Amino acid sequence: MIVLKAAQAQLLAALQSVAGIVERRHTLPILANVLLRKQGDAIEFTTSDLEIQVRARASLGGDSGEIAVTVGARKLIDILRSLPAEQVVSLSSAQNKLTLQGGKSRFTLQTLPADDFPLVNEGADFGPVFSVPQKTLRGLIDQVHFAMAVHDIRYYLNGILFIAEGKTLTLVATDGHRLALAQSQLEAEVPSKQEVILPRKTVLELQRLLGEGEGTIEMRFAGNQARFAFSGLEFVTKLVEGKFPDYNRVIPRHHKNAVVLGRAPLLASLQRAAILTSEKFKGVRVNIEPGVLRIASSNAEQEEAKEELEIDYDGDPIEIGFNVTYLIDVLANSTHEMVKLELQDSSASALFSLPEQPGFRYVVMPMRI
Secondary structure, three states: OOEEEEOOOOHHHHHHHHHHHOOOOOOHHHHHHEEEEEEOEEEEEEEEEEOEEEEEEOOEEEEEEEEEEEEHHHHOOOOOOHHOOOOOOEEEEEEOOEEEEEOOOEEEEEEEEEHHHHOOOOOOOOOOOEEEHHHHHHHHHHHHHOOOOOOOOOOOOOOOEEEEOOOEEEEEEOOEEOOOOOOOOOOOOOOOOOEEEEHHHHHHHHHHOOOOOEEEEEEOOOOOOOEEEEEEEEEEEEEEOOOOOOOOHHHHOOOOOHHHHHHHHHHHHHHHHHHHHHHHHHOOEEEOOOEEEEEEEOOOOOOOOEEEEEOOOHHHHHHHHHHHHHHHHHHOOOOOOEEEEEEEEOOEEHHHHHHHEEEEEEEEOOOOO
């Protein structure tokens, strides 16, 4: 049976949209596979890692009929990438094997039974559907994803807090040393307040898949699951259980010293200073006084870097230390021209915001240098 027959680019795009969650090494070999299920003229591609499941539907020609089989996702993608984009390829099934043919190239691949593929059990208690523009959600994720924890024992920090209430969508991420918050106003009101923690892997996969176009993403939440539908994809994920920290208590309200300066010059100065920080601590000293901001770094080899920026500032002189990576992250993940820095003293956390985007806040703890 010819399972499908289509241009290489079409098949590759469908496979790549679901293959991001496939692990190269897994205790269950079948989880390295993609499930192909054909009914009539439509074909579904499904991948799973037991906690996330992604499904894409497409019409890619071939014989009408029913078939379900799994095959190695990465191998199939690697083979397709090696073929010309305009090449018409066919995938046919016979005797527990799949044969991929394109021009005079022919590849025979082993399969595993579709019945053995562990699909995610989807919850039955999903709440109401609501949708937001893909571009809006992608923009918010881009602004906060870098502040998520990585393999933290406080598992609720290994993800993003997602709150939809009224006409406001809020995303918050923190690793205990810094916190990023981004908000956007929605055109339509959300039916009821939704508050969940999306796992880190889910966040990064959504960031990869969400488009910059005008399409929307539909969302539904259950007790421990989220379901997303967008761009022909169906995405189901487990949620992180636990209580996210009260982010409102972390955000400083009344810092008396503030300066607005160019994001790009500040980023460039920090990136240069970072070259001579110690590998372990990544610390820089920031001196701010009327008219000037100085950045200094040094390392165990007694090398040092010094940077100076002219600023419009008439507040208190402050010397404060930071992990330079935390500062670079927030500046590199923004496209706005100006950034506002608010400080109290050398021991209080600093607050970054964007004058052009009122819904963004970034709090970073100082470090002793």
